[in-house]
Amino acid sequence: MIMAAATLAILAVMGMVLARALLGPTVFDRILAVNAFGTLTVILIAVAGFLAGRPEFLDIALLYALINFIGTIAVTKYVVNDFLGERDAEHNWTDL
Amino acid sequence: MTVLLDILTALFVIPGCVLLLIGGYGMIRLTDVFERMHAAGLIDTLGLTLVMVGLMFQGGFTLITFKLFLVIAFVLFTSPVVTHALARAALVANVVPKARRLAPDELMQDGATIDTGNGEITDGGQTGPGGAPSNS
Structure with a gap:
């Protein structure tokens, strides 16, 4: 009962955050929204596991949190620097 | 005992979901990248932790x-890192924050407006009257 209500609330918040990811004027709004969406996915996986009576899905939630962090940092770096590789003659790092 | 545990669960999950909803509403309602980071922080820290x-x-x-x-x-460690990296990236990419006095001076670009703190705002002329970020 609690878990079903929590799942509905999380799904509603995911809708709002996805709206921001689609609308967001700057690319940083979209990155932020996608990061928040990933966090909400972690919560949803955990709650849905307890809702179904099978909390073993938590491994997937943990993995999703890891991938979410790496992905957000990588996309931010790519957007600012226009590339992901090492520093060389034609590509100079922006001082982040 | 099971009823007690269920009540404790409700006592934590329901405020967590309320905070998630407030954060999601803030993601729609707030007007600036930096303000929306504030709303996303609500989801990442207390919402997730309480649930x-x-x-x-x-x-x-x-x-x-x-x-x-x-x-x-893990989320409590990574969420500030992501927010910090994203805020610095947005500042470097010339997104002018609405609350300009919060921006450190060395990160402000030429022509960005700076609130001097005594009510008057110096404008270098780069941003329009609304102060909207010029890049898309």
């Missing part, structure tokens, strides 16, 4: 609770 602590009461003293604790610890 997970509520689930811990259902898990009992098992591996499940430990995994929930790992999720909380």
